[in-house]
Amino acid sequence: MWTKDAQGKPWVGVACEGDGASLWWPCKDHPSDEADSVQMAFSVPKGLKCISNGNLEKEVIGKDFSTYVWKVHYPINNYNVTLNIGNYAEVKDEYVRPDNSSLDLRYYVLQFNKEKAREYFQQVKPMLKCFEHYFSKYPFPKDGYAIVETPYLGMEHQSAISYGNKFRKNMLGYDYIVIHESAHEWWGNNVTACDHGDLWIQESFTTYAEALFIECIYDYNTSVNYLLRQRNYIKNNEPVKGPSNVNYHYWKDSDMYYKGSWMLHTLRAVIDNDSLWFSILKDIQDQFSQKQICSDELINFISQKGMINLQPFFNQYLLHTDIPVFKYKIEKKKGKYYLIYKLDAFEKDLALPIKIKSKNGNSIKIIAEDTVKKIEIEENSIEDFKIPTDLYYISVEKLN
Numbered sequence: 108m109w110t111k112d113a114q115g116k117p118w119v120g121v122a123c124e125g126d127g128a129s130l131w132w133p134c135k136d137h138p139s140d141e142a143d144s145v146q147m148a149f150s151v152p153k154g155l156k157c158i159s160n161g162n163l164e165k166e167v168i169g170k171d172f173s174t175y176v177w178k179v180h181y182p183i184n185n186y187n188v189t190l191n192i193g194n195y196a197e198v199k200d201e202y203v204r205p206d207n208s209s210l211d212l213r214y215y216v217l218q219f220n221k222e223k224a225r226e227y228f229q230q231v232k233p234m235l236k237c238f239e240h241y242f243s244k245y246p247f248p249k250d251g252y253a254i255v256e257t258p259y260l261g262m263e264h265q266s267a268i269s270y271g272n273k274f275r276k277n278m279l280g281y282d283y284i285v286i287h288e289s290a291h292e293w294w295g296n297n298v299t300a301c302d303h304g305d306l307w308i309q310e311s312f313t314t315y316a317e318a319l320f321i322e323c324i325y326d327y328n329t330s331v332n333y334l335l336r337q338r339n340y341i342k343n344n345e346p347v348k349g350p351s352n353v354n355y356h357y358w359k360d361s362d363m364y365y366k367g368s369w370m371l372h373t374l375r376a377v378i379d380n381d382s383l384w385f386s387i388l389k390d391i392q393d394q395f396s397q398k399q400i401c402s403d404e405l406i407n408f409i410s411q412k413g414m415i416n417l418q419p420f421f422n423q424y425l426l427h428t429d430i431p432v433f434k435y436k437i438e439k440k441k442g443k444y445y446l447i448y449k450l451d452a453f454e455k456d457l458a459l460p461i462k463i464k465s466k467n468g469n470s471i472k473i474i475a476e477d478t479v480k481k482i483e484i485e486e487n488s489i490e491d492f493k494i495p496t497d498l499y500y501i502s503v504e505k506l507n
């Protein structure tokens with residue numbers, strides 16, 4: 108991207124996810140081709156700076172050109188390799204963990220945004236605290252954590268998070284581009300999808316991580332409200348998972364983000380055991396750290412850890428556009444009330460455990476599947492009988 112900043116100085120950036128890194132440097136353009144480390148040297152006209160991934164190893168100011176040598180100490184997806192040229196200022200900070208260990212933070216912003224940046228990016232510290240709590244320690248400590256101001260909205264460039272949201276916070280007081288792109292350091296950069304068709308692995312977990320961040324900062328109900336806003340963007344027009352082995356990047360909508368996030372939120376309710384759920388998230392980060400993973404391997408891993416066969420569940424949400432429909436009616440016979448229900452889904456083996464709360468606070472767990480079932484329910488739950496669609500991404504149809 109070739110542009111100029113507000114003061115008319117050159118401002119250059121690279122974001123090539125989808126099109127591929129072979130647009131600008133020779134590589135095997137496939138997610139499996141991760142270098143174990145990268146060193147890059149850039150010469151730029153004097154007066155401008157070049158910011159790239161990792162650490163600045165060397166800066167040589169010449170007569171007409173300045174040379175910058177950057178080094179990444181970890182494996183890196185080739186689309187994550189980037190450069191930024193502009194009139195950059197550097198703001199240094201540090202995140203000190205509860206255990207007193209620390210992580211270098213660096214923010215590279217255009218000179219005229221330097222004052223704003225130090226204060227604005229304070230949100231990074233609570234974010235790192237939450238993500239380290241839920242997922243694992245920041246995966247690239249030697250390189251440090253960095254944000255680089257860019258002329259485009261954002262991108263998860265490893266240890267050089269691209270930020271172009273113009274310093275705008277949402278109503279909860281955070282900048283979702285900072286939160287989203289940084290969550291990719293875990294989901295995408297540390298644990299990487301093995302193929303473009305599997306990109307949901309990166310985007311679903313990252314978009315869900317936004318909601319977890321809100322849960323961490325505020326509370327569970329606020330995060331469910333955040334998720335409900337995400338749900339408005341789901342289109343259900345195309346499968347979340349793309350075809351494998353064809354370098355697929357032709358999605359028209361954003362279902363791998365928002366539907367993917369709701370799939371994981373639903374999965375948390377299906378597993379119905381938060382300590383197990385959060386240990387699974389950590390285990391994925393641990394087991395597949397700095398590795399690529401394909402959909403089936405991940406689904407098997409989560410199934411094993413969750414002690415439940417999740418293949419039909421993931422197939423339903425990843426491969427089909429329609430979501431499961433919970434159909435039910437309530438019958439009264441001889442003074443007793445019965446719930447008659449069935450799940451309609453493309454995946455005939457899908458068995459969805461659903462927890463329903465009654466008015467008096469009791470809850471019952473039913474397994475909705477492709478057969479009609481009947482259970483007796485408490486009388487006083489009839490009026491308030493409600494399927495909690497804020498916990499499960501299903502549609503509900505009441506039959507007469």
Ligand SMILES: [Zn+2]
Pocket residue numbers: 287288291309310313
């Ligand atoms: Zn993303």
